[in-house]
Amino acid sequence: MTRGAAFLALAMLAGAATAQPAPTHYGLIGQMKAVPGKRAELAAILLAGTAKMPGCLGYLIAEDAKDLDALWITETWDSKASHDASLSLPAVRAAIAKGRPLIAGFGQSIETKPLGDAATAAR
Numbered sequence: 404m405t406r407g408a409a410f411l412a413l414a415m416l417a418g419a420a421t422a423q424p425a426p427t428h429y430g431l432i433g434q435m436k437a438v439p440g441k442r443a444e445l446a447a448i449l450l451a452g453t454a455k456m457p458g459c460l461g462y463l464i465a466e467d468a469k470d471l472d473a474l475w476i477t478e479t480w481d482s483k484a485s486h487d488a489s490l491s492l493p494a495v496r497a498a499i500a501k502g503r504p505l506i507a508g509f510g511q512s513i514e515t516k517p518l519g520d521a522a523t524a525a526r
Contacts, residue, residue: 428460428517429483434467434510435474442472445505449476452498458485460517473510479517 437445446464453462460479467473480486489495 427482429480429486430515430517431476431478431486431512432515433476433512435476436470436507436510437472437474438505438507439472441505442466442474445502446474448498448502448505449474452494452501453489454494456485456489456492456495458482459489461520472507479520 435445446466449464453459456462458481460481461477462479463477465475465477467475478486480489
């Protein structure tokens, strides 16, 4: 292949890649503060009540390394509509009701636009 043909092929590939619409994923990262001494119990409720949610690409619950009462929740959804719809699922509503007495408050909350997952892209 000549150098000119190689550049043309790359240009065509780049054009094809940009012609496809980007996914409209939706994400949230938020901090939840548990009643002192209840973080593990709250995390267990959240993990059990959010196992099967249509459109959820990832739901990660993590303990804050410095604050013994805080959890960080990182959510990735195929769309904001799927996230909003999840709030009416019976399992999610039950988890909210069961966990509410263990929640002392909320910290930062940030909406994101996920671009991709490096671990999945490497496969």
